[in-house]
Amino acid sequence: MYEILSKQKLVPKIHLLKIREPILAKKSKPGQFVVLKIDEEGERIPLNIADWDENAGSIDFVIFEKGATTLKLASLKQGDSLVSLAGPLGLPTQIEKFGHVVCLAAGVAAGFIIPIAKAMKQKGNKVTSLIWQKNKKMVFWEDRLAEASDRLIIATEDGSYGQKGPAPVLLKKMLENGEKIDRVNAMGPGPMLKACSDITRPFGIKTIVSLHSIMVDGIGMCGSCRVSVGGKTKFACVDGPDFDGHQVDWKLFSARNSLYKDEEKIAIEQHFS
Amino acid sequence: MKKNNLNRVPMPKQKPKTRTKNFDEVALGYNSQQAKNEAERCIQCPNPTCIEGCPVEINIPGFIKAIVEDDMPEAVKILKEKNSLPGICGRVCPQEVQCEEKCVFAKKDAPVAIGRLERFVADWEQAHLKSSDQPLVKTKPKGKRIAVVGAGPAGLTVSADLAKLGHQVTIFEALHAPGGVLTYGIPNFRLPKNIVNNEIGYVKSLGVQIELDSVVGKKMTIDELLDNDFQAVFLGVGAGLPLFLNIPEENLNGVYSANEFLTRVNLMKAYKFPDYYTPIKVGKRIAVIGGGNVAMDSARTALRLGSEEVFIVYRRSETEMPARQEEIENAKEEGIKFKLLANPKRFLGDEQNWLKGMECYRTKLGEPDKSGRRRPLEIPGSEFIMDIDIAVVALGTSPNPLIAASTKDLEFTEKGTLLIDEKTGKTTKPGVWAGGDIVSGSATVISAMGAGQRAAKSIHATLMDSD
Numbered sequence: 082m083y084e085i086l087s088k089q090k091l092v093p094k095i096h097l098l099k100i101r102e103p104i105l106a107k108k109s110k111p112g113q114f115v116v117l118k119i120d121e122e123g124e125r126i127p128l129n130i131a132d133w134d135e136n137a138g139s140i141d142f143v144i145f146e147k148g149a150t151t152l153k154l155a156s157l158k159q160g161d162s163l164v165s166l167a168g169p170l171g172l173p174t175q176i177e178k179f180g181h182v183v184c185l186a187a188g189v190a191a192g193f194i195i196p197i198a199k200a201m202k203q204k205g206n207k208v209t210s211l212i213w214q215k216n217k218k219m220v221f222w223e224d225r226l227a228e229a230s231d232r233l234i235i236a237t238e239d240g241s242y243g244q245k246g247p248a249p250v251l252l253k254k255m256l257e258n259g260e261k262i263d264r265v266n267a268m269g270p271g272p273m274l275k276a277c278s279d280i281t282r283p284f285g286i287k288t289i290v291s292l293h294s295i296m297v298d299g300i301g302m303c304g305s306c307r308v309s310v311g312g313k314t315k316f317a318c319v320d321g322p323d324f325d326g327h328q329v330d331w332k333l334f335s336a337r338n339s340l341y342k343d344e345e346k347i348a349i350e351q352h353f354s
Numbered sequence: 355m356k357k358n359n360l361n362r363v364p365m366p367k368q369k370p371k372t373r374t375k376n377f378d379e380v381a382l383g384y385n386s387q388q389a390k391n392e393a394e395r396c397i398q399c400p401n402p403t404c405i406e407g408c409p410v411e412i413n414i415p416g417f418i419k420a421i422v423e424d425d426m427p428e429a430v431k432i433l434k435e436k437n438s439l440p441g442i443c444g445r446v447c448p449q450e451v452q453c454e455e456k457c458v459f460a461k462k463d464a465p466v467a468i469g470r471l472e473r474f475v476a477d478w479e480q481a482h483l484k485s486s487d488q489p490l491v492k493t494k495p496k497g498k499r500i501a502v503v504g505a506g507p508a509g510l511t512v513s514a515d516l517a518k519l520g521h522q523v524t525i526f527e528a529l530h531a532p533g534g535v536l537t538y539g540i541p542n543f544r545l546p547k548n549i550v551n552n553e554i555g556y557v558k559s560l561g562v563q564i565e566l567d568s569v570v571g572k573k574m575t576i577d578e579l580l581d582n583d584f585q586a587v588f589l590g591v592g593a594g595l596p597l598f599l600n601i602p603e604e605n606l607n608g609v610y611s612a613n614e615f616l617t618r619v620n621l622m623k624a625y626k627f628p629d630y631y632t633p634i635k636v637g638k639r640i641a642v643i644g645g646g647n648v649a650m651d652s653a654r655t656a657l658r659l660g661s662e663e664v665f666i667v668y669r670r671s672e673t674e675m676p677a678r679q680e681e682i683e684n685a686k687e688e689g690i691k692f693k694l695l696a697n698p699k700r701f702l703g704d705e706q707n708w709l710k711g712m713e714c715y716r717t718k719l720g721e722p723d724k725s726g727r728r729r730p731l732e733i734p735g736s737e738f739i740m741d742i743d744i745a746v747v748a749l750g751t752s753p754n755p756l757i758a759a760s761t762k763d764l765e766f767t768e769k770g771t772l773l774i775d776e777k778t779g780k781t782t783k784p785g786v787w788a789g790g791d792i793v794s795g796s797a798t799v800i801s802a803m804g805a806g807q808r809a810a811k812s813i814h815a816t817l818m819d820s821d
Contacts, residue, residue: 108573124631125530167530300528301595301754304598304610314604319756344627348628
């Protein structure tokens, strides 16, 4: 059993969960994830690791209430436990000295891009974090993001805080203004990852996207998470989750990620209405 | 003189019409009279050849004699001397090509139904003996610690054998439940999960610890296990990587690997959705590609989930099918349709990327290939289209690359299987043994158990020698 040490609501629908797992607290690397299962009836879902504390023996997750399982996670309290948590899974993000790295994240991903930004900065890169939220109310961890980066740009969809406009458009403006960018690491919803990749392609900037596919085991056994990259089938769980955004078949990715859209509604109806 | 009955006592089964509506076990098992009648067919050969056919060398005439003599505790004892998982083996071993093939009756008529009798004894034990009646390990502790990676058939066997010899064993299992393929792969209607859990319970009662959620290669490496007080490591991680057809449009929504399809149902209980959270797409018309036991399991599972029409598509003829005859018959009785001598060429999808059909070509059989089975040859211009909404690819699996990626000094074959010494199970890395599907590629539960047994002997001998 994996105990929830603390739970905190960061902004509406987004929560921080701190869970006891001493080995993962020691072993996790930026970009990796776990597969967890809440209880007997639960499904196995992948969740990015947002932070880890070796001394406290804990790992952090930032979750967004969306599907049945994340809604259930959001309903848990300090002292509750999960029956299963396996990790750290996936290949860690490639951290090297590239020069100027843009860490771009939207929504809940602002929480788990931090380890990547931090590690990139530690490696001697100049790190710009470009964070996109719906509105002012949804902005969280501005302080942590600022600390992890050399420069922090916050943008909101409605312009109620920071700059206005979608993050990919701001990225495009940066490039058009002649800003030198050597690498982009992007996390967030598929359409945004695709938009970023489309923008950086003509500039020839390597763009690494973290693909959140539907997974079951998370260790390469089932192929649920398969994606097509450079014309080859890859398993996001073991070959990823990071891939070259310019090589990803985005149409396939978005189709496969909507596989259980109807069932998701049924499950929410069954358990939360 | 009493005449031997050359006809086996038939196995009572759930009727096809009833059983396709539930996930309960199809074969119901012998009652004690049926078991006794069947056991009496055994003529107790002085040099029993059946034992040679058993990968774990069970004293077969011995336990059968005990059934005849109504000494069930003795039958249990004899069985468990060599096999820690008899309820599982009695159900899923391919006895027809092992012990029963070697039975002297097999040449002329039906061999003694050894598998059904094994199952009878195991089930009798579950019904009559409490766990406190289990023989406790009296062997003196040897002070050796062994890490076993994977709680499937090979890992459970090696662990039980080593525990019986007085060693301290910890199994590291990647999933949230032990059993490996017994749990995620083989459906309840062929191998009930309470049987699996009971037999895993027996292994635990011998003192074996099972650590779940422990992905070796990620959470810890083999070298870390060896550095952390484990004197030996056994790798029984199986062949977890599903093979696909590598044909166009294989990533359409609705194309599953058999591993995924069965894992969703067996391990995650998607058949109880939405009470259980894991969904599965069932489909009206479903094609399962392949001819092995996993293909039969997938097809029969689809039927139970409510598919209207289920096809097995196989590129050879029924004779070459690797599935057990019993499973092929069960599938046919249940109404699975066999499309033989046909092979998919590509999948067809709609605008939204959903599977709607599969183009196949017909085949004819040519000369035997390396596997000894006749090679399927494409008949030009024979293409036809099957309207389906779900496809399950059941072509087998290859070894999971996680171990290879995280461990130095292990040698692998071109196929990705681990190189070992066949007799001992020793790998090329000192202190590391292996067995089961990671060595053989996808094979049977009992061959993995045989490998586990051989490795246990070698690990024991090596560790005791080093003192």
